[in-house]
Amino acid sequence: FISTSCTGCQCCASGTECITTSGVVQCLDPCATYTVVNDAWRSTENTDQTILHCDRNIVWSGWYRFYLGQTSARMPEKCVAEDRCGADVPLWITEPHPVQLNEIVTRTVCNAWSGSCCYFTSHTIQIKVCSGYYVYKLQQPTACWLAYCTGTVRYFNDRSGGLDHYVWINWEKNPGKDLKMSKRII
Structure with missing residues (x-):
């Protein structure tokens, strides 16, 4: 386009x-001119520290779309425990993703290390919501052994009204309690 x-x-x-x-x-x-980043090691579920990755060594230029395998992925919106995502220091965004189609927002990227969710200097990136996925204008992190994390997104498509409605569903386990589900309609 x-x-x-x-x-x-x-x-x-x-x-x-x-x-x-x-x-x-x-x-x-x-949304039409992005580079695909499909690294299984970026998953928030990855705790393997055999090979550590450093996104500071990458020259980030342009817009990127995350995948985990064949599934579209996105950056987590809450602190990720250290030693995940193929790095010592995982990177996550401090505010929600945009929800309005074609909206571009600036978000702060923080990093988990030494018991803090934002130990090293933070930086900002841009995020655009496309039809069913996000693209990111990433920046070089401030130090090494920091890497952008990703998680998978579950979308449910309801075409009953002629429009696509996407629901982000997040399951959280509360200690000593049942699973809690939160959802956000996009």
């Missing part, structure tokens, strides 16, 4: 971004 050519990022319509492809700067939709 190309809306117009531009020389600066001020000219792009809402929901698009100035992106350089093949040396040409254009207003493009990040």
Whole structure:
């Protein structure tokens, strides 16, 4: 999706971004021009510390969509325990993902280490909600052995009203209590 050519990022319509492809700067939709990141080791369930990863060594440029296998994934919105996601220090976002289609938001990325959910200097990234998934404009972390975490998303599609409704369902185990379910309609 190309809306117009531009020389600066001020000219792009809402929901698009100035992106350089093949040396040409254009207003493009990040939902259609992203790079796939499909690393099983990024899972919040991964506690294997045999090989540690460092996202500071990656030159992050443009927009990215996370997958875990064949399933779309997203960054966690709550603190992830240290020594997960293939790194000593997992990265997570401190605020919820955007909910309005094509909305782009800036979110703070924190890191879990030494008993703190935001031990090292935090940084910001941008997130855009696309139709059924998210794309991220990632930044280089401030130190090594930090890595972006991902978790899978469960979506239920209800076409009864002609519109797609997505529900994010999160199960949490409360010590000494039953499972608690929270949901958010997107």
